[in-house]
Amino acid sequence: xxxxxxxLAKTAPATTVNRTRPSLGSRIASGVGGGVVRVFLLLVGxxxxxxxxxxxxxxxxxxEDMNGSGWWKVFTAPSQLTVDNYxxxxxxxxxxxxxxxxxxxxxxxxxxxxxxxxxxGYAFAWMEFPGRxxxxxxxxxxxxxxVQVALxxxxxxxxxxxxxxxxxxxxxxxxxxxxxFAVFLLRNFFAEIPRELLEAARLDGAGExxxxxxxxxxxxxxxxxxxxxxxxxxxxxxxxxxxxFSDSGSQPITVALQTQVRQFGNNIDVLxxxxxISMVVPLAVFFAFQRQFVSGVMAGAVK
Amino acid sequence: MTSATAGGTxxxxxxxxxxxxxxxxxxxxxxxxxxxxxxxxxxxxxxIGYSVVRSFYDQQGDGFAGFDNYRALFTxxxxxxxxxxxxxxxVFAPTVATALGLVFAVLTExxxxxxxxxxxxxxxxxxxxxxxxxxxxLVYDQDPDKGVANAVWVGVHxxxxxxxxxxxxxxxxxxxxxxxxxxxxxxxxxxxxxSVTLPLVGVAPDVMPDGAGKAVQAATDPGRVTGTAWQxxxxxxxxxxxxxxxPSELGYSGMRIEAVKDGExxxxxxxxADGTFTLSGKADGARLRLPASNFxxxxxxVDWLGPSLVTPAVIGSYVWMWAGFAMVLIAAGLAGVPRELLEAARVDGANEWQVFRRVTVPLLAPxxxxxxxxxxxxxxxxxxxxxxxxxxxxxxxxxxLALELYRKGFSEGRPGVASAIAVFLLLLVIPVMAFxxxxxxxxxxR
Numbered sequence: 001x002x003x004x005x006x007x008l009a010k011t012a013p014a015t016t017v018n019r020t021r022p023s024l025g026s027r028i029a030s031g032v033g034g035g036v037v038r039v040f041l042l043l044v045g046x047x048x049x050x051x052x053x054x055x056x057x058x059x060x061x062x063x064e065d066m067n068g069s070g071w072w073k074v075f076t077a078p079s080q081l082t083v084d085n086y087x088x089x090x091x092x093x094x095x096x097x098x099x100x101x102x103x104x105x106x107x108x109x110x111x112x113x114x115x116x117x118x119x120x121g122y123a124f125a126w127m128e129f130p131g132r133x134x135x136x137x138x139x140x141x142x143x144x145x146x147v148q149v150a151l152x153x154x155x156x157x158x159x160x161x162x163x164x165x166x167x168x169x170x171x172x173x174x175x176x177x178x179x180x181f182a183v184f185l186l187r188n189f190f191a192e193i194p195r196e197l198l199e200a201a202r203l204d205g206a207g208e209x210x211x212x213x214x215x216x217x218x219x220x221x222x223x224x225x226x227x228x229x230x231x232x233x234x235x236x237x238x239x240x241x242x243x244x245f246s247d248s249g250s251q252p253i254t255v256a257l258q259t260q261v262r263q264f265g266n267n268i269d270v271l272x273x274x275x276x277i278s279m280v281v282p283l284a285v286f287f288a289f290q291r292q293f294v295s296g297v298m299a300g301a302v303k
Numbered sequence: 304m305t306s307a308t309a310g311g312t313x314x315x316x317x318x319x320x321x322x323x324x325x326x327x328x329x330x331x332x333x334x335x336x337x338x339x340x341x342x343x344x345x346x347x348x349x350x351i352g353y354s355v356v357r358s359f360y361d362q363q364g365d366g367f368a369g370f371d372n373y374r375a376l377f378t379x380x381x382x383x384x385x386x387x388x389x390x391x392x393x394v395f396a397p398t399v400a401t402a403l404g405l406v407f408a409v410l411t412e413x414x415x416x417x418x419x420x421x422x423x424x425x426x427x428x429x430x431x432x433x434x435x436x437x438x439x440x441l442v443y444d445q446d447p448d449k450g451v452a453n454a455v456w457v458g459v460h461x462x463x464x465x466x467x468x469x470x471x472x473x474x475x476x477x478x479x480x481x482x483x484x485x486x487x488x489x490x491x492x493x494x495x496x497x498s499v500t501l502p503l504v505g506v507a508p509d510v511m512p513d514g515a516g517k518a519v520q521a522a523t524d525p526g527r528v529t530g531t532a533w534q535x536x537x538x539x540x541x542x543x544x545x546x547x548x549x550p551s552e553l554g555y556s557g558m559r560i561e562a563v564k565d566g567e568x569x570x571x572x573x574x575x576a577d578g579t580f581t582l583s584g585k586a587d588g589a590r591l592r593l594p595a596s597n598f599x600x601x602x603x604x605v606d607w608l609g610p611s612l613v614t615p616a617v618i619g620s621y622v623w624m625w626a627g628f629a630m631v632l633i634a635a636g637l638a639g640v641p642r643e644l645l646e647a648a649r650v651d652g653a654n655e656w657q658v659f660r661r662v663t664v665p666l667l668a669p670x671x672x673x674x675x676x677x678x679x680x681x682x683x684x685x686x687x688x689x690x691x692x693x694x695x696x697x698x699x700x701x702x703x704l705a706l707e708l709y710r711k712g713f714s715e716g717r718p719g720v721a722s723a724i725a726v727f728l729l730l731l732v733i734p735v736m737a738f739x740x741x742x743x744x745x746x747x748x749r
Contacts, residue, residue: 176346
């Protein structure tokens with residue numbers, strides 16, 4: 001309240017007299033309303049945080065403690081906190097292997113989408129070929145195709161070409177379904193590169209490939225960052241695609257944990273820390289690249 | 304959306320100025336385009352065609368089945384539940400998430416820590432639905448000692464309706480009491496000056512109320528009805544006497560007793576620590592009842608993941624994940640609303656609600672529509688949350704099309720029906736597909 005009043009006092013001399021006078025009453029009203037708003041938002045924020053805090057604290061308690069009482073018990077008995085679950089989890093070969101698989105799936109699936117999407121995005125933006133815009137619209141149409149449509153056909157296709165159950169298959173699928181958004185986003189971004197820049201590079205003797213690598217890609221940085229983050233999170237967090245196309249040796253962490261959910265209650269000491277470990281990377285990416293992430297989300301509103 | 308993507312303020316340049324600056328050779332075009340087109344063709348376009356064809360063949364894939372698989376959409380119980388739930392999902396999840404996003408976006412503009420709030424609400428969007436599912440399995444745990452939802456709910460409930468002290472108490476053999484409306488009532492009328500015995504058994508020692516003391520036989524009082532309600536049980540064989548207050552037996556401290564005459568309660572009281580109670584002379588000739596409230600089971604909270612609530616519960620977790628998405632998009636739209644318009648409305652005497660309702664919301668309508676439609680498409684694809692949160696016992700009740708497709712295709716071995724579901728899902732998103740293409744065509748051809 002004091003800071004509020006202070007701010008009011010500071011701004012008051014700056015505004016003219018007849019401007020402040022009619023709004024004085026409404027300022028008081030909005031002060032009261034502001035209190036309600038603050039309490040409401042505080043409660044909502046708490047409401048949003050509690051589930052995640054519950055998971056974190058659950059992951060830091062022994063299974064015996066978890067069976068006896070709720071995670072909020074640690075506020076009165078902080079000695080219950082332990083990292084034993086995490087230690088055990090990291091000694092569990094299945095879990096560490098699936099974490100590695102998550103990385104092995106996510107990194108290539110992201111890099112490939114960025115590279116292939118950039119090439120196509122540039123072609124749609126700056127190359128001439130018959131029906132260019134129609135092809136592009138066709139790709140845009142694919143934005144909203146649900147992945148579920150492809151599960152059965154691709155399972156059979158992958159079976160035939162021998163990549164079913166492998167990391168390659170999962171990566172391929174993610175690349176296919178990441179491309180419409182990638183092409184859509186990058187084509188629109190590249191199309192706004194000033195023509196003069198490209199012409200200047202051309203006059204310096206750059207060929208199409210050098211033009212792409214030296215001018216277009218660097219200028220496309222922000223869009224590529226958004227796309228990369230978005231695709232990274234999408235693949236990292238995926239469960240359904242990996243559930244269908246990976247086997248026990250190539251499954252990512254989401255699938256490994258999913259197999260444990262069936263005995264929910266008996267293995268919370270695996271599930272809670274496992275889920276938390278799987279969340280750490282997305283959360284770190286989110287906090288590090290909020291801006292790019294948000295603009296990626298906005299661009300992807302149609303996906 | 305597209306201009307927001309590009310981040311620049313310049314409009315998309317007209318097509319003629321985007322003619323190639325190099326005079327591209329066909330081979331180079333192919334080099335740039337083929338990887339994307341081949342992958343899209345094989346992984347996205349081909350499956351669509353395949354699914355359409357497959358949906359007209361039987362489960363083995365060799366016999367033409369006509370519309371049989373589509374008929375299953377409306378006759379198969381699993382699919383019908385899934386359809387019904389999908390309707391609930393599509394109606395409620397986007398609406399609630401969008402409404403919350405709107406409220407948050409408008410309100411966060413008024414606090415200085417609005418950015419921190421947005422971060423908190425937006426954060427769940429970055430985690431996997433699997434992790435969110437595990438988080439909410441914990442939240443919705445039935446046991447109020449473990450699940451935070453029920454812990455809070457039971458806490459609130461017990462504040463307003465304290466749980467009873469004597470669950471499972473019941474009359475023993477040769478008891479003067481008979482069951483009545485969930486409680487118990489004396490067989491015979493009682494009279495003033497009588498010391499009534501109301502013996503019950505069955506309360507475990509550890510759940511007896513803390514205040515319960517040694518039971519004593521109530522003294523008689525000529526103008527009133529007195530008596531004792533107590534646990535008529537002494538450990539050990541043949542030690543206690545049925546129907547008599549024995550030395551080591553405990554009184555039912557706090558037991559409620561009603562005197563009932565012709566179906567109406569004429570007097571009531573509560574037993575003391577030693578189980579004794581006194582009723583006025585009005586109770587003369589009445590029967591004494593121990594009402595049902597004494598014996599109610601302790602309140603155990605809501606069965607969130609039971610058959611009837613599981614879908615709303617899972618939708619709740621979805622809203623937790625996606626309200627932030629709605630909020631961020633709407634906040635971006637709000638930033639584009641001219642402040643002068645809101646200020647003008649306030650100067651004209653509109654209160655905050657009117658400004659919100661009459662100015663802000665109409666101006667944001669296009670953004671709200673985009674958010675809601677995006678969420679609707681997203682909701683059609685919800686799989687992980689239902690798969691993880693709904694326990695095996697109620698997963699059938701929580702079923703949605705995306706989950707049913709997976710089950711039919713991969714655990715029940717009915718790829719024909721699964722393909723029909725896939726085509727159905729695709730048909731549902733085609734209007735949005737057409738809308739996207741039309742909107743973009745205008746920009747592309749400019």
